[in-house]
Amino acid sequence: MGLLLGIDLGTSYFKLGLFDNELRLRGLGRQPVPVTGPLPRQEVAIDAFWRTLRSGLDEALAAAGASSGDIIALSWSSQANSFLLLDGADTPLTPFLLWTDSRQPVLPEALRQLNRHPDFLATTGIGTGLGAGSAVTKLAWFQRESPACWSRAARVLTISDYLAWSLTGRWCGDAGTASLLGLMDQRRLVWWPEALSAAGLREDLLVTPLRPGTLIGPVTPAGSVQLGLTAGIPLAAGSLDHHAAALGAGLGTRAPVSESTGTVLACVAMCDRYQPREGLCTLPGVEPGAWTQLAFDNNGAGVLEWYRRTFAPDTSFAELDRLAATVPPDCDGLAARPLPHLQPGLEGFANRRPTHGHGHYARAIMTATADTLGVLLDRLCPAARPARVVATGGGAHSPFWLQLKRERLGLDIFPADCPEPACRGAALLAARAGTGQG
Numbered sequence: 001m002g003l004l005l006g007i008d009l010g011t012s013y014f015k016l017g018l019f020d021n022e023l024r025l026r027g028l029g030r031q032p033v034p035v036t037g038p039l040p041r042q043e044v045a046i047d048a049f050w051r052t053l054r055s056g057l058d059e060a061l062a063a064a065g066a067s068s069g070d071i072i073a074l075s076w077s078s079q080a081n082s083f084l085l086l087d088g089a090d091t092p093l094t095p096f097l098l099w100t101d102s103r104q105p106v107l108p109e110a111l112r113q114l115n116r117h118p119d120f121l122a123t124t125g126i127g128t129g130l131g132a133g134s135a136v137t138k139l140a141w142f143q144r145e146s147p148a149c150w151s152r153a154a155r156v157l158t159i160s161d162y163l164a165w166s167l168t169g170r171w172c173g174d175a176g177t178a179s180l181l182g183l184m185d186q187r188r189l190v191w192w193p194e195a196l197s198a199a200g201l202r203e204d205l206l207v208t209p210l211r212p213g214t215l216i217g218p219v220t221p222a223g224s225v226q227l228g229l230t231a232g233i234p235l236a237a238g239s240l241d242h243h244a245a246a247l248g249a250g251l252g253t254r255a256p257v258s259e260s261t262g263t264v265l266a267c268v269a270m271c272d273r274y275q276p277r278e279g280l281c282t283l284p285g286v287e288p289g290a291w292t293q294l295a296f297d298n299n300g301a302g303v304l305e306w307y308r309r310t311f312a313p314d315t316s317f318a319e320l321d322r323l324a325a326t327v328p329p330d331c332d333g334l335a336a337r338p339l340p341h342l343q344p345g346l347e348g349f350a351n352r353r354p355t356h357g358h359g360h361y362a363r364a365i366m367t368a369t370a371d372t373l374g375v376l377l378d379r380l381c382p383a384a385r386p387a388r389v390v391a392t393g394g395g396a397h398s399p400f401w402l403q404l405k406r407e408r409l410g411l412d413i414f415p416a417d418c419p420e421p422a423c424r425g426a427a428l429l430a431a432r433a434g435t436g437q438g
Helices: 046-064 109-115 120-124 135-145 147-152 159-168 175-179 193-199 221-227 241-249 301-311 317-325 358-380 399-409 421-434
Strands: 003-009 013-019 025-032 071-078 083-086 155-158 172-174 208-210 215-218 234-236 257-261 265-271 281-284 291-297 388-392 412-415
Touching (some): 003 159, 013 046, 025 421, 046 221, 071 159, 071 241, 071 421, 083 135, 083 159, 109 135, 159 215, 159 234, 215 421, 241 265, 241 388, 257 358, 291 358, 301 358, 317 358, 317 399, 358 399
Parallel strands (some): 172 208
Antiparallel strands (some): 003 013, 257 265, 265 291, 281 291
């Protein structure tokens, strides 16, 4: 059988999905991202990265009853702003620094000025500005705090850039994730000199950004060893995880807008004109002249994961879902303040009482996330909210949370018809390379 491999390089889990030529999921591997700390550092070791991907692929192949020789093409869906440094011999100087790493919480002045540049929004399409999670912010930390390491850096690769280079030997990446670096001229798909200068970077440190779905090249014999793939199969440029998930969920056919309640909360819509706006991020689409607009907020399922991990470690998400469904809509007075996980203990919740249990806290978080979703939909679609929204991310697996969103927002919000739409979107991009469309 011929299978398409979609790799989802998510923040919490790496997922590897195998799909047939009709994009039906045949096997899935799901592995926790091997993050190390301590906080504020959030890193992934290179060997742990490959072990995790290989374990996920083995799991997916076993579920599909297939072998690696059945894989005919692959691509990815990826988190953005997670990166590593390579030296002149292409040896990693650092582990991966994830976007959640907050070792540099204050934006350097040069990047503050870049945010205020009169052409920043129109050129980069980034209407949220650069912040603590941006890769360039942590690169400034290296330039200041680790100059010896920085002086040896010959390449700055995002996590998906590194995957592409390791498998094909080509210095290429995808313009979807690259766009969120805040360094790219969106309309030309090239690096913007003014932004590079402000970030203290040279163009030769970065890879060539390609439109999602573009053929990067065949997997080399050396690259095939990393995951046990067959040398010669094509690798296509992927895209940002939210974009790939929207593609995999049928954005544009099943609904005009998708929402993802994952680690962060995001809404995605497509448009046929380049119209960057404040509060949104604009990404290149699969076809020339097509664009994707993204609105996001940190008030996503990551907050529920924080609560479960910190206060209810022996309670599954399914059990939290069941408990939340037994709580009245007003949560007996309990309310989640914005981003409660950033407050000490349970201080991020208002009107706490001893009688409040896990179900109250879970429903309060779900309610706050639903309200934030409404804000994002209004930002993305200022003329009118869409009547239909297709849901992706971990939150889409919760029937109760979906129902709460429907009731709270008065919209038809329904789950994607594939349980792993980000992997499916990556497989869709892989199919383009496999058929020569890239």
